[in-house]
Amino acid sequence: MSIVTAIDTSDIRFPTSQQLDGSDAMNADPDYSAAYLRISTDAGDGLEGHGFVFTIGRGNDVQVAAIHALRDHLIGRDVEDLLENMGATWREFVYDSQLRWLGPEKGVMHMAIGAVVNALWDLKAKRAGLPLWQLLARMTPEQLVELVDFRYLSDAITPADALEIFRAAEPGRAEREAALLASGYPAYTTTPGWLGYSDEKLVRLAKEAVADGFTQIKLKVGASLEDDVRRMRLAREAVGPEIRIAIDANQRWDVADAIEWVNALAPFDVAWIEEPTNPDDVLGHAAIARGVAPIPVATGEHGANRVMFKQFLQAKALEVLQIDATRVAGVNENIAILLLAHRFGVPVCPHAGGVGLCEAVQHLSMFDAVALSGDTSGRVIEFVDHLHEHFVTPVDVHDGAYWPPLAPGAGAEMLASTREEFTFSPMADAREVIAR
Amino acid sequence: MSIVTAIDTSDIRFPTSQQLDGSDAMNADPDYSAAYLRISTDAGDGLEGHGFVFTIGRGNDVQVAAIHALRDHLIGRDVEDLLENMGATWREFVYDSQLRWLGPEKGVMHMAIGAVVNALWDLKAKRAGLPLWQLLARMTPEQLVELVDFRYLSDAITPADALEIFRAAEPGRAEREAALLASGYPAYTTTPGWLGYSDEKLVRLAKEAVADGFTQIKLKVGASLEDDVRRMRLAREAVGPEIRIAIDANQRWDVADAIEWVNALAPFDVAWIEEPTNPDDVLGHAAIARGVAPIPVATGEHGANRVMFKQFLQAKALEVLQIDATRVAGVNENIAILLLAHRFGVPVCPHAGGVGLCEAVQHLSMFDAVALSGDTSGRVIEFVDHLHEHFVTPVDVHDGAYWPPLAPGAGAEMLASTREEFTFSPMADAREVIAR
DSSP states (O other): OOBEEEEEEEEEEOOGGGGTTTOOSSOSSOOOEEEEEEEEESSSSOOOEEEEEEEOSTTHHHHHHHHHTTGGGTTTOBHHHHHHTHHHHHHHHHTOHHHHTTOSSOHHHHHHHHHHHHHHHHHHHHHHTSBHHHHHHTSOHHHHHHHOOOTTTTTTOOHHHHHHHHHHTSTTHHHHHHHHHHHOEEEEEEEEEOTTSOHHHHHHHHHHHHHTTOSEEEEEOOSOHHHHHHHHHHHHHHHOSSSEEEEEOTTOOOHHHHHHHHHHHGGGOEEEEEOOSOTTOHHHHHHHHHHHTTSOEEEOTTOOSHHHHHHHHHTTOOSEEOOOTTTSSHHHHHHHHHHHHHHTTOOBOOOOOTTTHHHHHHHHHHHHHHHTSOOOTTOOEEEOOOSGGGBSSOOEEETTEEEOOOSSBOSOOBOHHHHHHTBOOHHHHHHHHHHO | OOBEEEEEEEEEEOOGGGGTTTOOSSOSSOOOEEEEEEEEESSSSOOOEEEEEEEOSTTHHHHHHHHHTTGGGTTTOBHHHHHHTHHHHHHHHHTOHHHHTTOSSOHHHHHHHHHHHHHHHHHHHHHHTSBHHHHHHTSOHHHHHHHOOOTTTTTTOOHHHHHHHHHHTSTTHHHHHHHHHHHOEEEEEEEEEOTTSOHHHHHHHHHHHHHTTOSEEEEEOOSOHHHHHHHHHHHHHHHOSSSEEEEEOTTOOOHHHHHHHHHHHGGGOEEEEEOOSOTTOHHHHHHHHHHHTTSOEEEOTTOOSHHHHHHHHHTTOOSEEOOOTTTSSHHHHHHHHHHHHHHTTOOBOOOOOTTTHHHHHHHHHHHHHHHTSOOOTTOOEEEOOOSGGGBSSOOEEETTEEEOOOSSBOSOOBOHHHHHHTBOOHHHHHHHHHHO
């Protein structure tokens, strides 16, 4: 038996706002950040569980405080017991009745639980000597069902339904794993399309994306229709008719505006419209989906929890579901969402980018491809070529695909040198602002 | 001109779990708490703005950290400018693009904004020498519309619609204010119905409630149907057929369970079923509302923001709307929700209790009665006789009604002695647990 001996948290921020990388219609100047944690044990095996919540700067300290608040659930606990019963472990965090008041199951406290859950999965995968996607894809259907909390989902999916899904995907796991290792998982890139980039940079990066083997790119839209029409035309001319161009409004519009704006861009052949309005607005998205058909509506990076995703699917309010590795309560809740998506026949195209999101979310899609939906058709994982150098096992993306990670763990471990260099100091930040 | 000179925060917790006051099907042992703030200025008038977020114990420190994170928006700012333009002030907080990532508009960060906004309203009302409800009820329709952010609401209500509502209520404000001062605002009590109470205590408190002039009580349900049937029978026998008995499941059920359970209790004449399932589940509540009709569904105390309330109304998922003073982003957002409720013809019966919620929320209902819906019929404010002695201006509830506060301010100011005595110390708490 070993016990959890320490939870170390860090407030890590990269000054990305200086380059306008990551700029969009709602997020003018993000500083990509991570509220980061390390779980240490006395096992003597040198293994640590690493996890994080992605944020965009201010408030990262609040997110760190929320992770810190969970330490009493972990310190001194039996590691094997926590890791052997990840479903029960998840419930213990999410149903802490006092902490639950702070959501419930949404926002800072829920994301903190996600970071802790993901760090435990990282430790579990390292102990098993497997990358997370492979660890999950080798669990039995019964074990996988145990991971998921079906509370509030039973009007859409039951444990029996989930068991049936996992059992149906059991034959062929080995073949699908081999295919994944041989061909990778399809990717698309958002690198060309940030709002803060010049037309010249947009065109250059769009052409580079095609040369790099991507078959889909994405443009940020929503600040000015005139600009968006010009940028869409330039992008379409740059990439030709065969490459898919998705657009992303980052919640900029109300319902009527969204419908009008998207239809104005429709002549340039839009692969999907992402986050047209507020991420809580199930009925609004459903109205937009009807109003812009056949252009599909995509959303999910700000989806607070599985109950919201359930409703988006029930209401036909999204046609592309974008999971995020650090928005909901970790791996377990994302498996619930993958199950819901499969049950409703909707493809999952994860949100990534930021810092560490690519490293983390690829495991979920690869698990899905091998052991849940068993399918990669119509699916792509977002890719942004940012900050990967800060990870112990950075993503391997080339020829338009994510190539399966083979290192043990969940992929979220940052280099110790990075954690040291980019740990945020409020005083140093104030001095720098004054120096400018 | 005066400026904001300090934001002081406190982590205040009352050890209420020792008495099982406040126990329900999801919250077994709440320690009523407040993440509290004081805004000080250099005006030299001795006035401070006080506000808080109500929580139930663990995590109150995280909530305090979130309030603290907002101080840079306030320190050194022109007080008159902030208070004269409360609509713009609200937008500045809610649309801080980096902080917004932590919600958006939900959970810890959004509630922190609510506390700050409410503290500014407290200061504004104190400066005006008026209780908040009267301050609001004396603003012009144009000024009131300016307070509300209609982003994401325009498919349900526009600024023009809101202006029409406020203008329609302008004639008769004086008469309605006089009637409110003469007759109070109807209240109901939850005191008898906590799950942790014995049958004997339930019956005794139910009878006392009737003797105290209340015409509605509420019982917590959802842990055991057998117990609930027995407790409902006892309560109905205790109060007779004329008194309304609402029930509250505190999110305990899935959709099908809720319908079955509520219909089993229907013979005892249920005034409403409150929080039957997850508070994010608009479509689930709509299904439950259809399944238990004509018993109305009530919810809102965990409603994250105005976009969620919009959908509950659009989907006919609630028939009694329960605003909460500290869940959303303060007075401004609650005015948006009051407007939505009125537009959809749904009565607002606020959630209260906890600590300070009664003191705070009564101002919103009284403003609504004078200058928005202009109506108190079918409306009651929740009352729990708890912890009022800790406030500078405790509520005045008697003869089954809230009596309008006349002291300047928003009602949220705790006694300095209370703040000192109940400031939470993690070390002291650990010692006490060990001593037990």
